[in-house]
Amino acid sequence: MRLKDKVAIVTGAGKGIGYAIAKRFGEEGAKLVICDIDEASILKTAEELKTLGAEVLAFKVDVRNRTDVDNMVKEAVDKFGTIDILVNNAGITRDAMFHKMKEEDWDMVLDVNLKGIFYCTQAVVNILREKQYGKIINISSAGRFGNIGQTNYSAAKEGVVGFTRALAKELGSKGINVNAVAPGTIVTDMYMQIPEHIREMMKIITPLARPGTPEEVANLCLFLASDEASYITGQVIHCDGGIFMP
Numbered sequence: 001m002r003l004k005d006k007v008a009i010v011t012g013a014g015k016g017i018g019y020a021i022a023k024r025f026g027e028e029g030a031k032l033v034i035c036d037i038d039e040a041s042i043l044k045t046a047e048e049l050k051t052l053g054a055e056v057l058a059f060k061v062d063v064r065n066r067t068d069v070d071n072m073v074k075e076a077v078d079k080f081g082t083i084d085i086l087v088n089n090a091g092i093t094r095d096a097m098f099h100k101m102k103e104e105d106w107d108m109v110l111d112v113n114l115k116g117i118f119y120c121t122q123a124v125v126n127i128l129r130e131k132q133y134g135k136i137i138n139i140s141s142a143g144r145f146g147n148i149g150q151t152n153y154s155a156a157k158e159g160v161v162g163f164t165r166a167l168a169k170e171l172g173s174k175g176i177n178v179n180a181v182a183p184g185t186i187v188t189d190m191y192m193q194i195p196e197h198i199r200e201m202m203k204i205i206t207p208l209a210r211p212g213t214p215e216e217v218a219n220l221c222l223f224l225a226s227d228e229a230s231y232i233t234g235q236v237i238h239c240d241g242g243i244f245m246p
């Protein structure tokens, strides 16, 4: 068991990639603290993960709400004693051509994808600093390089990368690894919002010639959350079928 007795928070775990990460971490022995803005989905996830044998605490949390986030971390520490791993996964898109983009869609995407990471990470950082151990994994996106109709999302996801690198430099001497994962096209509800002709085009430009699965992203997150990745920090690792080759 690669995460035996580690306490892991996964945001946006009600479905999609977050769900797969929580499940994979649970299979490897982690105690799970999962949250989502969608209460029904996070409660359902919690029940499923418990039947697989994981210890689970589930919360309805909007990552844009600092009080929600702080309360979750406090209750998690009361119950499990500490935090070891944070996966900042919750994310949304609100696509529009820039000349038509509403300010509320700009703000919403920046708030969930970037400000939410600020709140969640600040809520745990002193716990990790004190114990001189921790793994922070931020979910960016291959969209960080810039997609038509996604100025808000691309700005947020490239922002996640800058945040990851700066924080990795701050926390490296404290024994804390901070990395980003940049998925390409992964089959989730978010992916299904992409128009079909664009999905077909994505297959053509993907060397592995298919979209990925949430489990494939979860396996990378598991590696980064484990001590097998102890000498890796400040990196952005793409899980995108080879679209981006550095």
Ligand SMILES: NC(=O)c1ccc[n+]([C@@H]2O[C@H](COP(=O)([O-])OP(=O)(O)OC[C@H]3O[C@@H](n4cnc5c(N)ncnc54)[C@H](O)[C@@H]3O)[C@@H](O)[C@H]2O)c1
Pocket (backbone or CB within 6 Å): 011, 012, 013, 014, 015, 016, 017, 018, 035, 036, 037, 038, 041, 061, 062, 063, 064, 089, 090, 091, 092, 112, 139, 140, 141, 142, 143, 182, 183, 184, 185, 186, 187, 188, 189, 190, 191
């Ligand atoms: N699916 C893809 O192709 C893809 C590609 C690149 C990056 N990503 C990123 O991966 C992450 C997960 O995406 P997904 O495809 O699983 O999406 P999804 O829409 O399937 O799931 C996202 C989850 O986050 C939750 N959420 C949304 N806003 C929230 C908030 N304010 N507070 C708490 N929870 C909230 C949703 O309720 C949902 O359960 C996101 O950060 C996304 O940007 C996805």
